[in-house]
Amino acid sequence: MERNDMKQDIVAEATAWLEQALAVLREEFPAHANPGQPCRIRWNALLCDADLVALTWPQALGGRGLPTSDLIAFHALCARFGAPQPINSIAHSILAPTLLQFGTDAQKAKFLPGIRAGTEIWCQGYSEPGSGSDLASVRTRAARTDGGWVVNGHKIWTTQAHLARWCFALVRTEAGSVGHRGLSFMLVDMRSPGVRVEPIRQLTGEADYNEVFFEDVRVPDGHIVGEVGDGWRIAMAAAEFERGIYFLPRVVQLEHELDRARTLLEQAQLDDADTGAYRHRLLEVSDSCQVIRWRVEQVVSQVAAGKTPGTDGAILKLLWSETRQKVIELQLDLLGERGMVGPDAAGAYCEDAAVVREFLWSRAETIVAGTSEIQRNIIAERILGLPKDKHANPS
Template sequence: MAANGTFRAEVRDWLNDALTGAFAHARGLGGPGREHEAFPERLAWERHLAAAGWTCLGWPAEHGGRGATLAEQVVFNEEYALADAPARVGHIGENLLGPTLLAFGTDEQRARFLPPIAAVEELWCQGYSEPDAGSDLANVQTRATLDGGTWRVTGQKVWTSLAAEADWCFAVCRTEPGSVRHRGLSYLLVPMRQDGVDVRPIVQLTGTSEFNEVFFDDARTDASCVVGAPGDGWRIAMATLGFERGVATLGQQVGFRRELTGVIELARRTGALDDPLLRDRLVRAWIGLEAMRANAVRTMAGAADGAPGPESSISKLVWGTWHRDLGELAMDVLGAAGMITDGEPYDLNDWQRLFLFSRADTIYAGSNEIQRTIIAERVLRLPREARP
């Protein structure tokens, strides 16, 4: 415990120094619904993190990490959020693809892709969802054909976060003609900056566009850029989802706590705290956040090799629902004033943005309905739901 206290002080002191110097203006920039904010400045900040050895903490030292313990990773993510440091731009490569390559990649793939992720020299996006394969990911129709030493990829992905900034995409593609559902899928690494890749922003309710459509039209990648065996993509993709719900979620919850504290202060200013029903909802939100943290710590402590199992679906179900409800609560605390923007043409305040963007929390990264099915079948071992 004393060692963790020393590490926490080290992290806190470094962040305080870094965020009161050249990057003082970067505090609070970015985040869900605000990924458009100061992207070049946030990229420079993340490269500053990398140069100081604060990226990829849990990775082995030989791959650019620090070999940090789970407790140290939790400490870093909590202190990062408490410092109101800018939203990370390399999250997808560092926390999703990196651990996947460490677990399933070849030595050559690790040597090629991990150092640029750790140094924030290459950014990644995730090519999972499609127009007819969102929560039903097994319905993927994007196809890839091996032509000599090259995979040729054709299809469409959607809701692809930060695709316009990404250098590479890890994409689930159907590589076995005639295959259906989970069979015949492969996990490919595809360069984004090439002819045959078209990124089209999707304008969201918040007026911003961090989500995108991505069209592959005979895009190419090397035959070696398949993680695991061809046809084993479903297993690899599910492992990536497990890593996505790992230690970074505790930092996310610090952000949730800051938002809840802000809503409580707003309720004091508006007088909404005198309403017994709203006061009860605020108390329930606080209790829910405490339960969320306890469940996340328990899930990660029991994870094998740092990769949460199907129990991680509980965390996704809980935080997605809690955060959506917080957005609704914020609007109820605002009252009628919440219907008016701060300026033309669509200048939203933080609470309006929270309400609008959090509507998607119960859908993206696996909808509530899908999480309940996973919990029922793979955690509680209930009979499988009938499928066509």
């Protein structure tokens, strides 16, 4: 594609491309088979080759200079087509917008090309044993040394750390500091001596998460985004990108999962009482999906106007994750014994039982990126103005 044509209608371009690219992908990875890491790695490469990442980055930095509304339209389209999540979506949707907003020119020049080309995968090193919801209590520390820092600590639940070349981590750069003061947003090379990654196996049998140990890991000076000690502000902005853009395709996907539940109900051979009970459940989740649709519009207009989603992101994340669990439970119940088959020896599920994997996966969705309880705290305190939880995060 000619770079001059970049401002063309992204929806038309992406629609044509997605049809043919997904056909290629499905040849290699059947749609119902586990949409696991190999499939997501391949999808990331296809997107990079087609110049369909970095849509909103400035052209001078290898992007296409399109408005955020085009990025959102593209994500919605991918979700409608049932495209998998590209393996580097943490970089595309969380780190890149953070670097574009807060990074130095040198950091943009160093880190953005690898994301754009698909050669460098990123992971997010925030959580630690004892520091999840209360993220400001992180204990991983970085001490000053000649030309940089020496990092020691233990991160956990680090998605894709085993694949990642880089990690954006929250670390304590001010000895003796507490809470959100004294933290920095640091970019760590996962190939550095002293980095050790141990996999964690999850309910689905896959191992997407890891523990990461930093033992005297050296990080050069230019690898802190923002000022030293300003990491909390940067991480919170990144978290808003996470809730606003990273989750968007999965939120749009919910509509299609609801359609599948509707179809299963139409096909099910049930007596009147059971049909009534299932219809009631379907109505409840349909109503929630309608509310989610309105909330998506709210968040999308905020992001398109150049703002972060703020508390709207918390509402959307809470509604989506809890409704999705209910939709998948409904599908599973309607499938009955057809849905009881586990994965084959290669870890792939047959078409009906693919919902089993989604069921197992969806358990994690009310935890990732802030638990439901934490989203409720945010809504209670920042939207409803209720008194602050004295035991919660000091942010």
